[in-house]
Amino acid sequence: MTKAESHFSHKLTRSERKKIIFLMCSVLLFSVMNGTMFMIAVPAIADYFSLLPSQVSWVVTGYIILYAIGALMYGKLADIYPLKTLLTVGLSLFAVGSIFGFFAPNFLTVVIARMVQATGASSILALAFIVPSRYFPGERGKVLGIISSTMAFSSGIGPVVGGFVTGALNWQYLFLISALVLFTIPFFRVWMPEEKKQEGKVDIPGAVFIAIAVATLILFITLVQWWCLGVSIVFFGIFFWRIKTSDIPFIRPDLFKNVPYRTTIIAGFFAIVTMMGQMFVIPLMLNEVNGLTPLYIGFVLFPGAMIAAVVGRLVGSLTERKGSKLVLYIAFGLMIVGFGLISTFVGSPAWIVSIVIITSFVAFPFVQTSTADLISEVLPDHETGVGMGIYNLVNFMAGAFGSAILGKILDYNHDFRLNPFSIAEGSAVAYSNVFIGFVGLTVLNGLFFYAVFRKRGKKGLN
Template identity: 30%
Template sequence: MNISYSQPTLQHNQVLIWLCVLSFFSVLNEMVLNVSLPDIANDFNKLPASTNWVNTAFMITFSVGTAVYGKLSDQLGIKKLFLFGIIVNCFGSVIGFVGHSFFPILILARFIQGTGAAAFPALVMVTVARYIPKENRGKAFGLIGSIVAMGEGVGPAIGGMIAHYVHWSYLLLIPTVTIITVPFLIKLLKKEERIRNQFDIAGIILMSVGIVFFMLFTTSYRISFLIISFLSFLIFVKHIRKAPNPFVDPELGKNVSFVIGVLCGGIIFGAVAGFVSMVPYMMKDVHQLNTAAIGSGIIFPGTMSVIIFGYIGGLLVDRKGSLYVLNIGMAILSISFIIAAFFIEATPWLMTIILVFVFGGLSFTKTVISTIVSSSLKQKEVGAGMSLLNFSSFLLEGTGIAIVGGLLSVRLLDRRLLPIDVDQSTYLYSNILLLIVGIIVISWLVILNVYRHSRRIF
């Protein structure tokens, strides 16, 4: 009896260990290059609009891939998809490292990395649901969530140290560590029954074209790119209304509360992601800090604070309600950005404190957005709805990074707008911070207006 009980328990623990490894490196891959963007810009003599594509390229395929892998898990089985994702991710890493001196190769490698890394968040949750006993799933999800938060936290510190003391190109090789999980996943994951179903390839292509050209518009501001993007999305919307198994369920678009929650939540996440991508440029231009100092001293404390704030936010939602936590989170974000805009020339360590509160406010807001979006869905819509929330969040984070890169390059906001005595070199950063505040406040008011009548949510 002891043997029959201990063996499955040991197998469950082993599966969980390797899922944690994959989860850690998926978010580390997303965060680790952010702090090196100014170094990459200097090496290639590129403007931020082009350089930020190092992150944007990854986020595009990562967001689309997350949705694709989730839909394919029933048709192809999670084992094959996991192995495919790991191999593609490692392949992209090697291509990027070998060809890092050629900018187009670097961007291509990040596209490939995102395609592979997308398998990890999409399939980890499915694997937990299928392999971990029901009574242990809560602990498993909690452990994976903590590992993800830790990966987000240490990413900037690791990235800054390696980029400063070695070279940023070596950061591209970090995801190759995931190759060690392959033999264990082959052994531990079982062969699964497949569910035959149509897959909406045309929908994925149309949406991807629309996304890529919109991103190109945000970095170059060519109207032709915007027109192509608009037409692609228009055809995509018409397509999903007729497709038998559409990539995005058009019925979700009729749920106004859900749509507003997803869009406004994604816009807030994108604004913060854009700000975080701007911090390395800002710290180098205004305070002349090196990459290691930016990663470890400026960004690292903020990313690590997510673990604490996430726990506090969950407790407050249960005790005080979502509206209370939403208002606190949005107020923290708005005040933090206003202080940053007015005191950008103060000691650089003020930005360390500001980032702690920015990530804290973001953590509160993410908790609430997930709660209110899930509460606006019917039981049968929860799976598709929450997948769409994750997809849009990743996508709009990439969009925010691209837009901020464009604003730093075209310098439309490089003029004095604040009635304070600041150096001319800070005008651009201060004005972008004020723009971010405006976006956040508008999104906040829209969410409140839509959800204030629903006691079921708040």
């Protein structure tokens, strides 16, 4: 019995497969854009409500916390409940939060609306990586490539749309854009396959423990509140005790004993630290070094994101033919070259930077497609949902961790260039050093991944 057949009894026609891919990519576009659009709009929201940076940051922080937790929760639920049901609930919450935010009379309402959005939008990301494994077992890599290319496109178009709408209309209209997902729900109800509820229950106490642990850890990373770290450690401890003693653990302990899965999660974490790190650093660099406004920063990022989106479809086919491990090695190579180029040309005119960043942007679909495909390959069917949930959670943690660490690093300017070929001067030197640091981290990450899988290859995959 294949993975797909273990969840529903009928096979999908070519037309049905196309409809599902189209639907998932459509809502994924709104989900990813929703994050990047509001990052651009944060200064405008701060001005509108006369807020301090620490106050307005909750527009992003609150969203990230619920989004990260939701990605894990929906992944776990997908092992039990039909995807159609989970997507209906998630899209409804996303739309309700968006409409609520559009009419928000004060800042507290805006934050609440963003958090409601996150509880729904996280279902889209979580299930988008499960759909290929469940419905397209023979084309998993290809479909993951399409998913990754959609994410790359959304990341690139988000800042442009956010800057344009905020400047031409008002930041509140960003909520209205996201509310459009409401119109996709009837199509999901009709086009998604019928599935039966699987046996199993959700360990509610375990879910609560891991949610508190993750939330406080993200708060520590973003706000540097040490009491949050203490609470996080305590609840992670309680959670691990719970999964070892419960008859129905939220996450089975033996999942972490799966060496290929564990290695892929670790390698993916450090890859995303650098990939999301560059998305955090480059706008700051373009603003401080090149003096660009948010809208023009979006235009600089746009070509790289578009090319990455186009390449993403090809990456899926390459993964199907050559395997996910080779594709991940190619990703490491692109990252090393791309980060090295950015480090060298920091301080150049914006059009040169726009060209230079293309290589590292193209690496994104290679990383996403290869790691997601490898996880689907090494996990048994009944653990794919929660395994993907952990994968998405770790990716969010990596993004938050990388941004927090890089923010601290950039606080300290110095004149010593780590890259001898860099043309950076003054404040640009710190940015050059960050990207050469990314090169070093990627080299170590690639060597770690290679060493583990070379050793496992002699003993068998698991």
